[in-house]
Amino acid sequence: MTFSGLVFTGVLAAQPAAAADPAGYQNVRINEVTSSNNDTVELFNAGSATVSISGWKMSDDSFSAQSFSPSSTTIPAGGFVTFNSPKGLGDSDKLGLYTSDGTVVDRVEWATDKAKPAMARCGGDGTGAWVTTTAASFGSANAAGCPSSVPAASQVRINEVTSNGSDTVELHNGGAGAVSIGSWKYVDGDTGHSAASVSSSSPSATSIPAGGYATFNSSLGLGDNDSLFLLDNNGNTIDSVAWATDGAKPSTERCADATGWFQTATTATLGSVNYCSGSGGNPGDPGNPGGGGGHLLGGGGSLTKNCAPEAPSGSGSKPSGTLTWPGGLDVTIADNVCAFTTSTGPEGRDLSGLAFDPANPSVLWAAKNKNWLYKLVKSNGKWIPDPSWSATGKQIRFLGGSGEPDSEGLTVGANGHIYVTSERDNAKNTVPKDTIMEFDPAASGSTLIPVRQWDMTSQFPQLDTGNKDDANLGFEGVGYVPDSWLTANSWIDPLTHAAYNPANYPSHGSGLFFAGLEWDGTLHVYGLNSDGSFTTFGTITTGQRSVMDVSFDAATQRIVASCDNTCGETHTLMKINASGAIVPDVTYTNPAVMPTDNLEGFALAPASTCVNGFREAVWSDDGIYGFGSGSSSYGHAVYSGTFPC
Secondary structure, three states, rough: OEEEEEEEEEEEOOOOOOOOHHHHHHEEEEEEEEEOOOOEEEEEOOOOEEEOOOOOEEEEEOOOOOOOOOOOOOOOOOOOOEEEEEOOOOOOOEEEEEOOOOOOEEEEEEEEOOOOOOOEEEEEOOOOOOOOOOOOOOOOOOOHHOOOOOOOOHHHHEEEEEOOOOOEEEEEEEOOEEOOOOEEEEEOOOOOOEEHHHHHHHOOOOOOOOOOOEEOOOOOOOOOEEEEEEOOOOOOOEEEEOOOOOOOOOOOOEEEOOOOOOEEOOOOOOOOOOOOOOOOOEEEEOOOOOOHHHHEEEOOOOOOOOOOOOOOOOOOOOOOOEEOOOOOOOOOOOOOOOOOOOOOOOOOOOEEOOOOOOOOEEEEEEEEEEEEEEEEEEEEOEEEEOOOOOOOOOOOOOOOOOEEEEEEEEOOOOOOOEEEEEEEEOOEEEOOOOOOEEEEEOOOOOOEEOOOEEEEEOOOOHOOOOOOOHHHEEEEEEEEEEHHHHHOOOOEEOOOOOEEOHHHHHOOOOOEEEEOOOOOOOEEEEEEOOOOOOEEEEEEEEOOOOOOOEEEOOOEEEEEEEEOOOOOEEEEEEEEEOOOOOOOEEEEEEOOOOOOOOOOEEEEHHHHHOOOOOEEEEEEOOOOOOOOOOOOOOOOOOEEEEEOO
């Protein structure tokens, strides 16, 4: 994983695969095709859930729908599947894709030699323009084979469609020049229909200015469960969209205009900027109004060679009774693109744990899985590595200077030291090594060795199976909780069954450490003694399926157990109840404009930073995936929002 733990000091393992969703066909797009030699087709799933393609069929211009043998019968969210055409593809041809019941999923047409060496969506997998590429890239992102620029016509997108009586289609030109569409055609998902002329459906729809819109009413009619395909004057496919029953009522819209994925709108805005406050689908490229009326701002930039974003895995439902985000609706992408590449694990992902420094709220500490620690500070609204500490982060080792800790979570102790959890040694990644390491951030050098280390591996035999995925489900987050909070709220010590008395544990310092176990979402409570031994105070249930980060928020006087898409992107605040037990108090979702990703790090700024009743909340995306290739969030790890004081 990428960044697992973050700690703010400034103001402001593998999970089970998601169940296949046979109804998510509208999120599957033909993404690349070649009519050269092997006649290969690539499909891409732009949705947020795995889609089953079992029993699906394809056709071309000369044969009816035939079964094909895909590389996999399911496509994960953000994933690819390839297959070879059962009957071959011509130099000038038409490819249709159907579900097992014959519903049209997608279609693409090309003129002579346009699919050699391949024709692919460029500018974003699943959403980009169809362009003849310089090289094929089947089974992976198309960007590598795409030319540096695309034809002006390819900047036109189907931007909004309604099947609510008027059957209106909106096109948007995202390019820098006007595009003539007078001879273009369109067709719907009825295979008995011939393509109709755009200009005959709307005589005024002959050209679209740069950044402008054109609308026309479909003369073919559009069904409650249908699709639409746009063709240029040569018969090449420009764009397509499909929707499930009632998915285009009042309309289905791209969010954002021209670049994002489709979602069902709450208000149709044909001929103008999309409303983008609906439900369903993938909100796509943020930067415009999103769900709930908020905005996802900032981002963008070119990916570096080793950035390597990774699609999220392990999506699950949120706990019962979860409430909406109580803070501001807007969220800002708060880092530079591909900001956290390192010499080991050189990809830019794997930023996990976050923690603010309570003594200096202008500092945010962050842990990267490939044994790196970052001290982040704000610069022009972005969290960047503090150049006075290390502009590239510092590498961390286990006690004695060995190994490569799979560093996930972190917290700041009362002594100002940074405590980091590790699930395993990345050099031996099939073997769990659930430890808490204490680092002195003032130590010199580019590599940090623990001052002390506590190893709890033997307490979790279920993780020691010889399987690297099981070993990767250990300590994911950790939070330091002061004794003063535990005693003030009459916490009952599970070892004595009486009110907790810190004096009974003279070597533990002035607080306990709550480590979150990714395996089952429990918190494990420890007193870390100065001699390297530890006291185990037992296990606490969070109500979450998993835990990715843990913190203590002094402002709300709550322990915060955070979970990523595994639990529907949620944060459970834990309190001490009248019986002296630590129990869930309330659970919140993330702001609606945020992506559903492996958002593993979460931190709330101290109350001292509050402005007008709000303070900063920060998230880290372990996979730096955002809303996927082509979106402004792709390649970014850090998001910033607000939370009530």
